[in-house]
Amino acid sequence: MPMALSTQEAADDDQFVLLAKIDNARSVSNILKAIHFKETATVFASAMGLKVTVEDAKCIQANAFIQEGIFQEFTIKEEQITFKINLTVLLECLTIFGSGAVSGACTSLKMCYRGYGCPLILMLEEDGVLTDCSIKTLEPDEVLDFNFCSTNVVNKIIMKSECLKEAFNELDMTSDILEFLMSPDAPYFRLSTFGNAGSTTSDFPKDSDMMESFQCSQTQTNRYKVSLLKPSVKALALSSRVSIRTDNRGFLSLQYMIKNEDGQVCFVEYYCAPDEDLDEPDH
Amino acid sequence: MRFRGKLVDITCIQHFTRVVTTISKLIKTCVLRITPTALYLILSEKVVNGGVQIWCELPQGHFFDEYAMEGVSAEENEIYLELAPENLVKALKTAQTAKWVKVKLTKKHAPCITIEVDLPTLGAHSRVVVHDIPVSVVPRRLWTEYQEPEVPNFDVSIVMPQIKVLKNVIEKMKNLSNTLLLSANHQGEFKVSVETDMVSVSTHFQDLLNPASGNGGAPQQLNPSMDPEEFAEILLTTKWCISI
Numbered sequence: 001m002p003m004a005l006s007t008q009e010a011a012d013d014d015q016f017v018l019l020a021k022i023d024n025a026r027s028v029s030n031i032l033k034a035i036h037f038k039e040t041a042t043v044f045a046s047a048m049g050l051k052v053t054v055e056d057a058k059c060i061q062a063n064a065f066i067q068e069g070i071f072q073e074f075t076i077k078e079e080q081i082t083f084k085i086n087l088t089v090l091l092e093c094l095t096i097f098g099s100g101a102v103s104g105a106c107t108s109l110k111m112c113y114r115g116y117g118c119p120l121i122l123m124l125e126e127d128g129v130l131t132d133c134s135i136k137t138l139e140p141d142e143v144l145d146f147n148f149c150s151t152n153v154v155n156k157i158i159m160k161s162e163c164l165k166e167a168f169n170e171l172d173m174t175s176d177i178l179e180f181l182m183s184p185d186a187p188y189f190r191l192s193t194f195g196n197a198g199s200t201t202s203d204f205p206k207d208s209d210m211m212e213s214f215q216c217s218q219t220q221t222n223r224y225k226v227s228l229l230k231p232s233v234k235a236l237a238l239s240s241r242v243s244i245r246t247d248n249r250g251f252l253s254l255q256y257m258i259k260n261e262d263g264q265v266c267f268v269e270y271y272c273a274p275d276e277d278l279d280e281p282d283h
Numbered sequence: 284m285r286f287r288g289k290l291v292d293i294t295c296i297q298h299f300t301r302v303v304t305t306i307s308k309l310i311k312t313c314v315l316r317i318t319p320t321a322l323y324l325i326l327s328e329k330v331v332n333g334g335v336q337i338w339c340e341l342p343q344g345h346f347f348d349e350y351a352m353e354g355v356s357a358e359e360n361e362i363y364l365e366l367a368p369e370n371l372v373k374a375l376k377t378a379q380t381a382k383w384v385k386v387k388l389t390k391k392h393a394p395c396i397t398i399e400v401d402l403p404t405l406g407a408h409s410r411v412v413v414h415d416i417p418v419s420v421v422p423r424r425l426w427t428e429y430q431e432p433e434v435p436n437f438d439v440s441i442v443m444p445q446i447k448v449l450k451n452v453i454e455k456m457k458n459l460s461n462t463l464l465l466s467a468n469h470q471g472e473f474k475v476s477v478e479t480d481m482v483s484v485s486t487h488f489q490d491l492l493n494p495a496s497g498n499g500g501a502p503q504q505l506n507p508s509m510d511p512e513e514f515a516e517i518l519l520t521t522k523w524c525i526s527i
Contacts, residue, residue: 086482089481097448098451127448129487129488130486131485133484133485134482135481
């Protein structure tokens with residue numbers, strides 16, 4: 001047996017503070033791809049599992065939750081572990097055997113972390129071929145607390161992702177903003193853009209088959225920068241259901257329910273602050 | 284000088300095309316050497332560091348049903364031609380469903396390799412496509428530049444793992460670093476790795492074959508001081524690896 005890095009690491013397994021094993025690495029990589037709109041991410045590990053956070057412009061935050069039950073083995077020796085890491089590099093490593101899903105070929109993953117200042121070690125195996133990765137971890141920055149709590153939620157919609165995917169895929173990118181109208185009255189839920197060629201609207205009536213739950217108490221119109229929300233399309237594409245909530249400040253929470261290849265459910269959420277720069281356009 | 288060959292088996296035609304296509308991706312011009320027993324595609328770059336040498340031998344019996352050649356003279360029964368492999372590829376691409384392919388040395392207004400392709404038709408008459416690929420004849424005095432390169436004494440010889448897996452891994456590694464480290468030992472182990480300040484990644488293949496050296500001796504005899512478990516290493520730029 002070769003004294004590869006992996007064997008060496010196995011002998012030192014006792015020194016880790018975080019150890020996670022999963023039979024299918026795609027259960028981790030696919031979820032992380034859904035929040036990969038910036039190069040770095042902050043990883044929070046606790047007994048509940050992993051939360052990976054990506055932020056931009058202090059206005060948008062995406063969180064991917066991979067709960068401990070997804071892993072075949074998940075052991076953590078501290079209450080909370082936090083580190084920053086290059087998400088682009090992490091994803092390249094997780095998909096080292098290829099990005100596409102090849103039927104039959106499964107890459108197993110073992111992740112180890114020995115503590116502050118140590119690299120994140122990944123060991124991946126597919127068909128007898130082993131890959132060892134050691135990724136430098138960085139000092140974590142403070143992540144934003146959007147302070148989004150359910151008591152302040154004004155409007156909430158849960159719908160099937162299908163029809164929303166169409167609307168989001170065709171977002172007019174010449175529009176700076178995406179407007180969300182949510183109301184107990186018609187048109188109930190409307191997405192609007194105001195681009196170079198004109199404005200477009202997509203209406204989703206509350207009694208549509210696509211609606212699973214419609215709880216809107218107040219008519220609210222909020223605008224968000226298209227450029228900030230566009231990355232959420234990746235999460236939407238993977239999801240089967242999405243929850244859309246706005247609070248009394250006009251902050252938006254999008255929560256995506258994503259089923260992995262083994263049928264297990266993971267969540268990705270996006271928080272977005274309303275856009276306050278523009279004046280009301282005439283329309 | 285004369286040369287005439289005919290490929291009939293479709294798998295031979297496709298195989299031949301694949302080989303020439305691979306060569307064409309690596310270089311713009313090469314030398315085609317025609318001998319009674321084989322065709323050779325040769326590139327010899329006279330560069331001191333980091334140059335590429337290509338020596339591709341195609342035994343004619345593997346590909347051709349009919350093969351006849353007459354070299355520059357009776358004593359030197361060979362032909363050396365310089366051409367752009369891409370032109371060969373373009374011609375061969377039309378032959379992927381051919382009934383037969385003829386490759387000839389011809390003189391149109393200039394020396395050419397002519398590729399004749401007989402394509403299947405629904406009707407009774409045949410459909411032949413003719414490609415003329417201009418070539419230049421390499422004079423005898425330059426033939427020494429295109430001799431079979433000597434394989435230097437190597438530390439390790441190993442058979443590559445599945446190329447598809449290797450390709451996927453190298454594709455990903457090239458996104459992480461410009462240089463790639465290849466290592467192999469006498470125990471059938473082969474490693475591909477990259478290392479930067481940010482990350483180090485190493486992929487490890489096992490149970491590969493270490494072929495015996497050309498003279499029939501066991502690999503260890505080439506470098507008896509080398510521990511069989513020890514790895515021999517080489518650094519390459521990833522850009523070069525991708526084209527292979």
